[in-house]
Amino acid sequence: MENQEKYVEAADLAQMKSELASLKYILSEKLQVEDRVIRQAMTGRQRDIDRRVTVVMALGIVAMLTIPWSFGRMFEVSVAFMVMTELMMLGGGVLTVLWQLEFRWLNFATADLVQAAEVVARFRRRYANWPKIGLPLAAFWLIWMLWEIYQADNTMMFVMGGGCLVGGLIGGVCGWHINRSVVSDADEILAGIAELRN
């Protein structure tokens, strides 16, 4: 009986190897890799996520440089509000850079699968959990801004406040869906790592 089971297992393994050989035959004989595809890989294109973060960081720096002028001179907001806004943006920028560094240093050529998956999953989880800190701070900032609007009695501020509210609601809903998908992916990888180590 034991010999029969081993025979069945060996036959099953042989069948899978045969299936794999068929697949690789199809792929090696029937498919060609165009030069264009290889050239695209070698152009040093940044990964999508790197590009997104770089753009956000650049916008953040521009915003930090223009906020004192725009808020202070145009909307007559308090110095405390301007400083708080600058600190929030600075804090967000520093955290983003710190999280990115571990991810950017990851080398797929030398890291084993568990190492690489752990780094990526942790990065995504932190990125996805950011709203837990960011949303309360954003709400606090919005409330303070509305208070500044009320104090200033400035028409432009009313317009700006209204725009921020509408934009915030739309962005919040879209961001929530993306966020849940990212967390789900990260959790899947972390669960796989945990099982592998058991």
Next chain:
Amino acid sequence: MAERDEFARLVREQKDTIYTVCYMFSSDADEVSDLFQEVLINLWRGYRQFRHESSVKTYVWRVALNTCITDDRKRKRRRERQAGLSELNAALYGVSDAAAASGAESRQARLLHDRITRLGLFDRAIVLLWLEDLSYEEIGAIVGISARNVGVRLFRIREALKDGGAGRGSR
């Protein structure tokens, strides 16, 4: 220039391995195309540091598996299709008679895909490396677990494949 030519040659020599890995970690032809491009990018990024310290085969397997397991293609699915890779659709899904392999070969490939994609991400990687006749030590070095752990995982994977049901672990 010589380095680029070398890299292009490596890609053409190893394309069946890269495509196989991408195929086993995707659910449709578009994802295979996306993953293939991502693997090439990561292979190029690590190529200068590679310097043949390990075998080419190990290098390609490691990068391809790392890319497929960590890829977040569900979020950043690209809309543009790469015309050159549409041949993959034809060959593997039998869309076009002109490019398709024989029916038996395609069926076998799809059977293997159906069995392996039921497994979790890491189990898929382990079983693919095992089918390539890599030793337990080599598999362990690529995955990041001990050779003994590889043996234990393979036993569980074989049981899962025999049952024909969903493998343990996440998909």
